[in-house]
Amino acid sequence: xxxxxxxxxxxPRTSDAELVARTLAGDPSGFTALVERYERSLYTLAVRTxxxxxxxxxxxQEAFVKAYRSLHTFRPDAKFSTWIFSICxxxxxxxLKRSRRYSGEEIPDRADAGPGPEAQAxxxxxxxxxxxxxxxxxxxxxxxxxxxHLQGKQYDEIASVLGVPLGTIKxxxxxxxxxxxxxxxxxxxxx
Amino acid sequence: xxxxxxxxxxxxxxxxPLDEPPAGLRASILAATxxxxxxxxxxxxxxxxxxxxxxLALWLVPHLSAINGVIATIARTSxxxxxxxxxxxxxxGVTAAFAASAIPDFSAGINLARKGR
Numbered sequence: 001x002x003x004x005x006x007x008x009x010x011x012p013r014t015s016d017a018e019l020v021a022r023t024l025a026g027d028p029s030g031f032t033a034l035v036e037r038y039e040r041s042l043y044t045l046a047v048r049t050x051x052x053x054x055x056x057x058x059x060x061q062e063a064f065v066k067a068y069r070s071l072h073t074f075r076p077d078a079k080f081s082t083w084i085f086s087i088c089x090x091x092x093x094x095x096l097k098r099s100r101r102y103s104g105e106e107i108p109d110r111a112d113a114g115p116g117p118e119a120q121a122x123x124x125x126x127x128x129x130x131x132x133x134x135x136x137x138x139x140x141x142x143x144x145x146x147x148x149h150l151q152g153k154q155y156d157e158i159a160s161v162l163g164v165p166l167g168t169i170k171x172x173x174x175x176x177x178x179x180x181x182x183x184x185x186x187x188x189x190x191x
Numbered sequence: 192x193x194x195x196x197x198x199x200x201x202x203x204x205x206x207x208p209l210d211e212p213p214a215g216l217r218a219s220i221l222a223a224t225x226x227x228x229x230x231x232x233x234x235x236x237x238x239x240x241x242x243x244x245x246x247l248a249l250w251l252v253p254h255l256s257a258i259n260g261v262i263a264t265i266a267r268t269s270x271x272x273x274x275x276x277x278x279x280x281x282x283x284g285v286t287a288a289f290a291a292s293a294i295p296d297f298s299a300g301i302n303l304a305r306k307g308r
């Protein structure tokens with residue numbers, strides 16, 4: 001089944017590589033277009049990883065600034081979305097480490113406390129319920145399922161972003177989906 | 192909902208809208224990147240002029256010291272005052288004086304001695 005991913009970067013008019021080349025040649029419109037193209041997806045990755053809108057805002061900005069400063073190191077044969085998602089994900093991890101909420105690979109395989117009353121109130125439709133269910137996943141599954149949403153079924157790209165083996169990504173996606181199903185089912189049963 | 196198939200879950204995920212970034216995020220990203228005004232570089236002529244002046248001043252000091260005894264004394268005193276050992280002893284002295292003045296009996300004794308005179 002072909003999954004239709006809602007991301008502006010999927011059908012770009014100008015390729016990312018061309019926009020990067022334009023930026024490196026001194027044309028600021030190249031990077032402006034890249035910001036317009038990836039702002040929402042990077043913010044989504046940050047907000048779902050960090051579960052804090054203020055922190056996510058800062059992490060998104062930090063990712064773009066880092067990308068801009070190290071744009072000359074970007075290999076033209078690489079995929080820009082993977083590169084910038086990776087920068088953003090690591091910025092989020094740094095923030096989680098700083099706030100002592102991050103526990104690396106040893107995150108327990110249990111769901112977090114789940115959404116609060118405010119989040120539950122807005123989770124009255126499928127999208128809201130799904131978003132709340134993703135928020136309730138453990139950190140490692142939240143990131144992987146968000147990238148699965150943003151990048152489609154490109155497991156190798158997700159593995160590159162997160163810096164973990166392909167097999168681990170497949171396992172994490174399988175388990176994340178299992179937990180999503182359980183959380184969604186539980187939320188449906190609730191009055 | 193409980194028995195959602197993989198395809199159904201994929202469709203749900205694909206249909207999930209992206210989060211809306213806060214207003215002003217794009218503007219602040221652009222302000223920190225492409226619109227950032229680079230620091231004004233130092234004019235090479237300005238740097239050369241300052242370097243020349245400093246070199247001239249350094250060259251003049253020993254020459255003037257040799258010619259005039261006063262300048263030599265000033266130079267020597269300035270040199271001595273900038274030595275770490277001198278600065279340490281000056282600090283120790285000032286601190287000791289300050290600490291002694293903070294002792295009530297000590298200050299009172301000095302005042303009594305002054306009155307007695």
